[in-house]
Amino acid sequence: MKTFFRVEKIADDCKARAGFLKLNGIEIPTPVFMPVGTYGTVKAMLPSSLYELDYKLILGNTYHLYLRPGLDVIKHFEGLHNFINWKNCILTDSGGYQVFSLQSFRKLSEEGVEFSSHIDGSKHFFTPESVVQHQRVLGSDIMMILDDCVEYPADYGRVEESVERTYNWAVRSLKEFANSEPLWGRKQFIFGIVQGGTFPDLRRRSLGGLLSLQFDGYAIGGLSVGEPEEKMYEITSLCTDLLPIDKPRYLMGVGTPQNILECIELGVDMFDCVLPTRNGRNGQIFTTRGKINIRNAKYKFSKEPIDPGLNNEISQNFTIGYLRHLFIADEILGLQLATYQNLAFYKWLVATAREKILSGLFRYWKNNLILNFKEN
Amino acid sequence: MKTFFRVEKIADDCKARAGFLKLNGIEIPTPVFMPVGTYGTVKAMLPSSLYELDYKLILGNTYHLYLRPGLDVIKHFEGLHNFINWKNCILTDSGGYQVFSLQSFRKLSEEGVEFSSHIDGSKHFFTPESVVQHQRVLGSDIMMILDDCVEYPADYGRVEESVERTYNWAVRSLKEFANSEPLWGRKQFIFGIVQGGTFPDLRRRSLGGLLSLQFDGYAIGGLSVGEPEEKMYEITSLCTDLLPIDKPRYLMGVGTPQNILECIELGVDMFDCVLPTRNGRNGQIFTTRGKINIRNAKYKFSKEPIDPGLNNEISQNFTIGYLRHLFIADEILGLQLATYQNLAFYKWLVATAREKILSGLFRYWKNNLILNFKEN
Numbered sequence: 167m168k169t170f171f172r173v174e175k176i177a178d179d180c181k182a183r184a185g186f187l188k189l190n191g192i193e194i195p196t197p198v199f200m201p202v203g204t205y206g207t208v209k210a211m212l213p214s215s216l217y218e219l220d221y222k223l224i225l226g227n228t229y230h231l232y233l234r235p236g237l238d239v240i241k242h243f244e245g246l247h248n249f250i251n252w253k254n255c256i257l258t259d260s261g262g263y264q265v266f267s268l269q270s271f272r273k274l275s276e277e278g279v280e281f282s283s284h285i286d287g288s289k290h291f292f293t294p295e296s297v298v299q300h301q302r303v304l305g306s307d308i309m310m311i312l313d314d315c316v317e318y319p320a321d322y323g324r325v326e327e328s329v330e331r332t333y334n335w336a337v338r339s340l341k342e343f344a345n346s347e348p349l350w351g352r353k354q355f356i357f358g359i360v361q362g363g364t365f366p367d368l369r370r371r372s373l374g375g376l377l378s379l380q381f382d383g384y385a386i387g388g389l390s391v392g393e394p395e396e397k398m399y400e401i402t403s404l405c406t407d408l409l410p411i412d413k414p415r416y417l418m419g420v421g422t423p424q425n426i427l428e429c430i431e432l433g434v435d436m437f438d439c440v441l442p443t444r445n446g447r448n449g450q451i452f453t454t455r456g457k458i459n460i461r462n463a464k465y466k467f468s469k470e471p472i473d474p475g476l477n478n479e480i481s482q483n484f485t486i487g488y489l490r491h492l493f494i495a496d497e498i499l500g501l502q503l504a505t506y507q508n509l510a511f512y513k514w515l516v517a518t519a520r521e522k523i524l525s526g527l528f529r530y531w532k533n534n535l536i537l538n539f540k541e542n
Numbered sequence: 543m544k545t546f547f548r549v550e551k552i553a554d555d556c557k558a559r560a561g562f563l564k565l566n567g568i569e570i571p572t573p574v575f576m577p578v579g580t581y582g583t584v585k586a587m588l589p590s591s592l593y594e595l596d597y598k599l600i601l602g603n604t605y606h607l608y609l610r611p612g613l614d615v616i617k618h619f620e621g622l623h624n625f626i627n628w629k630n631c632i633l634t635d636s637g638g639y640q641v642f643s644l645q646s647f648r649k650l651s652e653e654g655v656e657f658s659s660h661i662d663g664s665k666h667f668f669t670p671e672s673v674v675q676h677q678r679v680l681g682s683d684i685m686m687i688l689d690d691c692v693e694y695p696a697d698y699g700r701v702e703e704s705v706e707r708t709y710n711w712a713v714r715s716l717k718e719f720a721n722s723e724p725l726w727g728r729k730q731f732i733f734g735i736v737q738g739g740t741f742p743d744l745r746r747r748s749l750g751g752l753l754s755l756q757f758d759g760y761a762i763g764g765l766s767v768g769e770p771e772e773k774m775y776e777i778t779s780l781c782t783d784l785l786p787i788d789k790p791r792y793l794m795g796v797g798t799p800q801n802i803l804e805c806i807e808l809g810v811d812m813f814d815c816v817l818p819t820r821n822g823r824n825g826q827i828f829t830t831r832g833k834i835n836i837r838n839a840k841y842k843f844s845k846e847p848i849d850p851g852l853n854n855e856i857s858q859n860f861t862i863g864y865l866r867h868l869f870i871a872d873e874i875l876g877l878q879l880a881t882y883q884n885l886a887f888y889k890w891l892v893a894t895a896r897e898k899i900l901s902g903l904f905r906y907w908k909n910n911l912i913l914n915f916k917e918n
Contacts, residue, residue, distance in 0.1 A: 207868060207875040212588070214855065235842070235867040242843050243863065251859050466611070467618050479590065483627050487619065491611040492583060499583040501874060 170355060170382060171196075171414045171435075177528050181406055181433030184523040187414060189255045189307040190352050192222055196414065197430045197516045200225045200257060200438040201509055205234060206250040209443050210498075210505040213252060218478065219506075219513050222254045223307070225438045228300050229261030229268070232290075233283050237303045245305030245350040257438075258306035260297045262359070263387070263419070266315040274314065276331065294335040298342040298356075305350040310385060311339035313359040318392040325363040328388075332361045333375035340379055355382035357416060363388055364397045366404055373408045383414035386434075390419045399428055406433035423452060423515055424539060427532045430519050437516070442508035447501045449493050452511040456539055458486065460504065465490040472503070476510045546731060546758060547572075547790045553904050557782055557809030560899040563790060565631045565683040566728050568598055572790065573806045573892045576601045576633060576814040577885055581610060582626040585819050586874075586881040589628060594854065595882075595889050598630045599683070601814045604676050605637030605644070608666075609659050613679045621681030621726040633814075634682035636673045638735070639763070639795070642691040650690065652707065670711040674718040674732075681726040686761060687715035689735040694768040701739040704764075708737045709751035716755055731758035733792060739764055740773045742780055749784045759790040762810070766795045775804055782809035799828060799891055800915060803908045806895050813892070818884035823877045825869050828887040832915055834862070836880065841866045848879070852886045 173185040187194040201208045201216065204227045208216060216224065226246055231237070235249075243249035246256055265272055271282040271289075278293030292300075294312045301309035312335050314328040336358050348354045358381040362369035376384060386405045389398045402417060409415050416436035417429050426437050442452060451458040454475030458465070468486035476482070480503055489507075492500030522528040549561040563570040577584045577592065580603045584592060592600065602622055607613070611625075619625035622632055641648055647658040647665075654669030670688045677685035688711050690704040712734050724730045734757040738745035752760060762781045765774045778793060785791050792812035793805050802813050818828060827834040830851030834841070844862035852858070856879055865883075868876030898904040 205867070205871040205873055206864070207873050210874040210878075212591075212856075212875070212878060215588075234871050235863075239842060239863065239867070243845065243861075249861075249864055249867075251861070251864065466615060469619065480588075485619075485625075485627070487611075487615065488582070488625055488627065491581070491615070491625075495581040495610050497581055497583050498586040498874065498877060499588070502586075502588060502878070 171412070173411060175524055176411075177523050178526065179529055180431045181403075182431050182519070182523045182528050183433055183435060184520045185414075185435060187223070189223070189355070192255050194222045194255065195517070195520055196435040197426075197519055198223055198436050199426065199512045199516045200436065201512075202227075202438055202440045202443060203250075203256075204230045206231060206246060208505075208509075210447065210501040211443075211509065213250070215506055216509075217254075219510050221509070221513065224252070224254070224256055226256050226258045226304065226306065227261070227264060228258045228297065228304065229264035231258075231304060232261065232300055233285055237300060241303050245303070245352070247305060247352070248350075255307040256304075257308040258301050258304050258310065259418070260301070260310040260312045260359075261292055262310075262313040263315050265292060266317070276334065278312070294338040295342040298339055298346065302346055302349050302354070305348065305352050306354065307352060308355045308357060308383070309343075310357050311336050311359055313361060313387055315388060316361070316363060318363065318388075320363055322365060322368075325361070325365055325368050328361050328363075329368050329372040329375075332359060332372065336376055336379055336381075340381070357381055357383040357385050359385045359387040359418070360405055361388050362401075364393050364401055366401070369401055369404055370408065373405060377408070377410070381413070383416060383436075384409050385416040385418050387418050389417065390421050390425070390439075395425070398425070399432065402429050402434065403432045409433075423512070424536050426515060427519060427536060430516070430523075431529065431532060442512045443505050446504035446508040449504065451489070451504055452508045454511065454514065460486070460490050460493050462490075472507050473511065476507075476514055478510050480506045481510055547788065549787065551900055552787075553899050554902065555905055556807045557779075558807050558895070558899045558904050559809055559811060560896045561790075561811060563599070565599070565731070568631050570598045570631065571893070571896055572811040573802075573895055574599055574812050575802065575888045575892045576812065577888075578603075578814055578816045578819060579626075579632075580606045582607060582622060584881075584885075586823065586877040587819075587885065589626070591882055592885075593630075595886050597885070597889065600628070600630070600632055602632050602634045602680065602682060603637070603640060604634045604673065604680065605640035607634075607680060608637065608676055609661055613676060617679050621679070621728070623681060623728070624726075631683040632680075633684040634677050634680050634686065635794075636677070636686040636688045636735075637668055638686075638689040639691050641668060642693070652710065654688070670714040671718040674715055674722065678722055678725050678730070681724065681728050682730065683728060684731045684733060684759070685719075686733050687712050687735055689737060689763055691764060692737070692739060694739065694764075696739055698741060698744075701737070701741055701744050704737050704739075705744050705748040705751075708735060708748065712752055712755055712757075716757070733757055733759040733761050735761045735763040735794070736781055737764050738777075740769050740777055742777070745777055745780055746784065749781060753784070753786070757789070759792060759812075760785050761792040761794050763794050765793065766797050766801070766815075771801070774801070775808065778805050778810065779808045785809075799888070800912050802888075802891060803895060803912060806892070806899075807905065807908060818888045819881050822880035822884040825880065827865070827880055828884050830887065830890065836862070836866050836869050838866075848883050849887065852883075852890055854886050856882045857886055
C-alpha cells in the first residue's frame with residue numbers, strides 16, 4: 167500500500183502536487199487525466215492510439231458495462247482488462263452518478279437504489295455491496311464506492327441526506343471490500359466519494375466521516391453538475407485543504423482545460439471527463455493554440471497542421487483543412503482524428519502541468535496558458 | 543514506361559499472373575486490391591493502419607472529391623496526396639460510374655454528361671477532357687477515362703451506343719492527356735475502360751477500339767452491376783484473352799473474396815470494391831476461416847481471436863466476443879476493428895494468391911479456400 171501513491175513535490179506557491187500512482191506494477195504520473203471508456207472503449211480510439219499517447223489509466227462505467235455486455239460476459243472473459251484487451255490500468259466508477267442522471271425511474275432507499283435500464287427499461291437494484299462485487303468482476307485497478315448523488319441545485323435537506331447516506335454506504339462498501347478478494351489476480355484499490363453539494367459545512371461533514379474510514383484515495387463528487395465555476399473551485403479548495411496529503415484526490419467529471427489547471431493548482435491529482443472525446447466528435451478541437459470549431463468555413467483552405475505544438479504524427483501531419491473536410495463529409499476518420507488530437511492535448515496539458523510543478527513554474531505557466539485560451 | 547508494369551510469372555495451368563506495378567518509385571505487387579477511399583479517406587481507417595497493412599495503392603472517387611471538398615481545395619493543397627497526407631499511391635476513377643448510378647438527373651450527349659449533385663442538386667457537366675483535367679488536379683498516380691456506363695440489364699442498342707461513345711471519349715481523353723502535364727511533379731498513368739455489357743461481340747468491339755489506343759493499362763468496366771456471376775466470369779475471361787500480356791488489367795468494382803480469386807485465375811491484376819469496408823461497417827467480418835455475422839448472439843461469449851490466421855495485432859489480440867459487444871453497443875471502435883480486419887483479410891487474400899502463383903500452387907489453394915468459404 168505504501169507505494170500505491172507517492173507525492174514527489176508540492177508547489178511552493180500553491181497546492182499543486184506532482185506524484186505517482188502505482189497500480190499493479192504500472193506507474194502513472196500525476197496529475198493524471200483519464201479518458202472515459204464507458205462501454206469498454208474510449209470512443210473512436212484504437213487502443214494502440216491510447217498507448218501511443220501514453221495513457222496508462224482509463225475509466226470504465228460500471229453502470230453501462232453491467233447493462234451491456236453484462237457482467238456474465240465480463241466474468242467469462244475474466245475481467246474488463248482481458249475483455250477489452252487493455253494492458254494498462256482501469257478505474258471504474260460505481261454507477262452512482264449514472265443511476266441518478268440517466269434514469270427516468272429510480273427509487274432510493276437506505277438499502278440501495280432501484281433503477282430502470284436506459285436501454286430496455288428493465289428494473290435493477292444496486293447496493294453498496296453489489297457495486298463492490300460488480301467491480302470485483304470488472305477487476306478494475308481502482309473502484310469507486312456507490313454514492314448518493316444529488317442534482318444541482320438541491321436544497322440543504324436533500325444534500326444533508328445524501329451526505330449521511332453516502333457515509334453509511336461507504337462503511338458498507340469498505341466492509342464488503344475487506345471481506346472479498348480480487349477475482350483475477352490484479353490488486354484492487356477503493357476510493358471514497360465526498361458529497362455535500364455546494365454547502366461548505368456539509369462538505370466538511372462528509373469529509374469528516376469519510377476520513378475516519380481507510381480508503382486508498384478520495385474523490386470529490388457532485389461537482390461540475392451545473393454550479394458556477396467559482397463555486398466548483400471554492401468547494402474543491404475546501405476539500406483539498408482537508409484531504410490527507412499522502413492520498414490521491416480525484417475530482418470527478420471535470421472538465422475544461424481551464425478547470426483542470428485551476429483544480430491542479432488546488433491540489434487535485436486525478437481527473438476524468440467526456441469533454442475531449444465528446445466535443446471532439448462534435449467538431450470542437452482543443453489545441454495548444456486554443457480551441458477550434460472545425461466546421462468553420464474559414465478553415466476550408468487551411469494548410470496549418472492540426473497542432474504543431476504536440477509531438478505526434480496526427481497533430482503534426484494532418485491539416486486543419488483536411489480535418490474540416492472530413493467533418494463536412496461526415497467521415498468517421500474525422501471523429502478519429504479529432505478524438506486523437508483532443509486526447510493528445512489533454513495528455514500534454516497534465517504532463518506539462520506536472521513538469522512545471524516540478525520545475526517550480528506551474529502558476530506562471532498556467533496563468534499564461536489560460537490567458538492564451540481566453541484570447542483565442 | 544517500361545518499368546511501370548512487369549509480369550513476373552504466369553501460372554502454367556491458368557491465366558493468373560504475378561507482377562509489379564511501379565508508380566512514382568513505389569512498387570506494388572500484383573494482384574492488388576485497392577481499398578476505396580471515396581472522399582479522401584478509407585472509411586474508419588487511420589492512414590497509419592493502411593500503412594501497417596502494407597496497402598500501397600488506394601482508390602479515390604473523382605466525382606465525390608469534385609463535389610466535396612471541391613477541386614479548388616485540392617488544387618490549393620497541391621493534389622490529393624498532400625491533402626489527405628497519404629505517402630503511397632492513389633488511383634482515381636473518372637466519375638463515370640457515379641454519374642450514372644448516384645444521380646436522379648443526368649443528360650448524356652456526345653460532348654459529355656450533365657448531372658446534378660447528389661448533395662445539393664446543383665448542375666455540373668463532365669467531358670472526357672474535363673475529367674482528365676480534374677484528375678490532373680487530383681494528381682493521382684493512375685487516372686481513369688470517362689466512360690459511358692450502362693445499367694444492367696440494358697438492351698443491345700444502348701450497350702452498343704455506350705461502346706461507341708466510350709471509344710470516342712477514350713480518343714479525346716488520350717489527346718487531352720497527351721496535351722497536358724502533371725501539376726504536382728508526380729508521373730500520372732491513364733487507363734482505358736472496356737464496356738460492352740454482357741454481349742461478347744460488343745466487348746470484342748470495345749476491346750478492338752481501345753487496344754488501338756496506347757493506354758498504360760486497361761480496365762474492365764460495366765461488370766458486377768447485377769449480372770449473374772457466371773456471366774461476369776465469362777466476360778472477364780473474354781477480355782483477358784484479348785488484353786495485352788504486358789499491361790495491367792483492372793476489374794472495376796469486384797468483389798467478394800471468391801470473385802477476386804476466380805478473376806485472378808482469369809488473369810486480372812487489379813481490383814477495387816467497397817465490400818470489405820462497407821460490409822465491415824455492417825458487421826460482416828471476413829476471416830481466413832470464413833465469414834462471420836458479428837451480431838449473432840452465439841458470439842456473445844466467444845474468446846476466439848477475430849482471426850488468428852492473420853499476422854497483425856488487431857486480428858490476433860481482440861476477440862470475436864468483444865467485437866460483437868462493440869457492434870451491439872454501437873461503438874465506433876467496432877467499425878474501426880471490423881474494417882481493419884476485413885482489409886487485413888483482403889490484403890492477405892491477394893498477397894497469398896500472388897505467393898501461390900509464384901510457387902505454382904494457385905489453383906489448388908484457391909479451390910480449397912473457396913470450398914472452405916462455402917462450407918462456413
